[in-house]
Amino acid sequence: MEYRKLGSSELSLSAITYGAFAIGGTMWGGNERKNSIDAIHASIESGVTTLDTAPFYGFGLSEEIIGEALQGRDRTKVQILTKFGLVWDGSNKGKGEHFFDLTDNGKEVSVYKYASKANVIKEVEESLVRLRTDYIDLLQIHWPDGSTPIDETMEALAALIRQGKIRAAGVSNYSVSQLEEAAKTISIASNQVAYSMLNRAIEKDLVPYTTDHNIGIIAYSPLERGLLSGKYFADAKLKADDHRNGYFGQFDPEKVKALIGKIQPLAQSKNATVAQLVLRWTSLQKGITVVLAGARNAEQAISNAGAMDFTLAADELQFINTQLSKL
Numbered sequence: 001m002e003y004r005k006l007g008s009s010e011l012s013l014s015a016i017t018y019g020a021f022a023i024g025g026t027m028w029g030g031n032e033r034k035n036s037i038d039a040i041h042a043s044i045e046s047g048v049t050t051l052d053t054a055p056f057y058g059f060g061l062s063e064e065i066i067g068e069a070l071q072g073r074d075r076t077k078v079q080i081l082t083k084f085g086l087v088w089d090g091s092n093k094g095k096g097e098h099f100f101d102l103t104d105n106g107k108e109v110s111v112y113k114y115a116s117k118a119n120v121i122k123e124v125e126e127s128l129v130r131l132r133t134d135y136i137d138l139l140q141i142h143w144p145d146g147s148t149p150i151d152e153t154m155e156a157l158a159a160l161i162r163q164g165k166i167r168a169a170g171v172s173n174y175s176v177s178q179l180e181e182a183a184k185t186i187s188i189a190s191n192q193v194a195y196s197m198l199n200r201a202i203e204k205d206l207v208p209y210t211t212d213h214n215i216g217i218i219a220y221s222p223l224e225r226g227l228l229s230g231k232y233f234a235d236a237k238l239k240a241d242d243h244r245n246g247y248f249g250q251f252d253p254e255k256v257k258a259l260i261g262k263i264q265p266l267a268q269s270k271n272a273t274v275a276q277l278v279l280r281w282t283s284l285q286k287g288i289t290v291v292l293a294g295a296r297n298a299e300q301a302i303s304n305a306g307a308m309d310f311t312l313a314a315d316e317l318q319f320i321n322t323q324l325s326k327l
């Protein structure tokens, strides 16, 4: 495993960071708790020291599982990254920005973006309880909330750093102009954004800005939520309540299948799977600090950590990039 410094912060994170969205179950067709705990333990045993979660993932369940999985372990050897600013329980009383609605276990849920100072402080206290810890390594606003001035949210983060409740402040899904606004109040360690072989939008403006300003990038959904493993073109099936039934629709299956077919021999030559090749390529792209890979079980977790066990030479990266340019 490689460990990389996150922007201007003092945090050193594992280049493959464990993503705990799917183990929350909601939107992902559920997950077995034991498999989730095993995935976290297997990640740590494979050199992954960093875990990324959010209150929204499983409406608290993902954080709770991480808290349970870390019991009896040295807290200082792992970095917990979590978030705030998505509210689903009505506690925002209509304030904030409506984001989307979803059905969870037959119940209609309205999700709001809400990042007022009071709400940030409240959410952090709840996260600390679920995570069974007294500090969070990196706290990130989950999505920009257009109804709260950015400086108000950033002041809350600055106060939490002063109190020792968080070690560093991050954002997620922020644009360059939102980063510029946040920088007026606080030093931002990182921006967590979508990035994969199939979604390279950040390369245009965001990566040049974060590189120039020493802000880390935490790349999420690098496997395009499992699609880039190739298994959904073979025999893997999605449950009815899995959001990927819609999500995968944005990609042209023939093009993705063709891409996977082209890069498969290179993966094989490295004794790697296509998923590992995809993660390794992602970790080598300009400006990317860590690759946030989700895993539901120990097998996936071990495989994802193994993406850092081989490297790609310049001509191999070029070969992949040529295939990507044909998409």
Ligand SMILES: NC(=O)c1ccc[n+]([C@@H]2O[C@H](COP(=O)([O-])OP(=O)(O)OC[C@H]3O[C@@H](n4cnc5c(N)ncnc54)[C@H](OP(=O)(O)O)[C@@H]3O)[C@@H](O)[C@H]2O)c1
Residues within 6 Å of the ligand: 018, 019, 020, 021, 022, 052, 053, 142, 172, 173, 192, 193, 219, 220, 221, 222, 223, 224, 225, 226, 227, 229, 231, 275, 292, 293, 294, 295, 296, 299, 300, 301, 303, 304
């Ligand atoms: N900030 C944000 O707005 C935001 C948004 C999305 C994600 N994230 C973060 O980024 C993390 C990673 O993104 P993600 O979970 O959305 O997607 P991802 O990492 O691209 O894909 C994860 C999914 O792919 C499948 N998978 C994982 N490893 C595999 C392997 N080795 N072989 C075959 N299949 C494998 C698993 O699902 P199946 O087995 O069911 O196929 C897994 O749940 C999240 O967990 C979360 O921490 C943040």
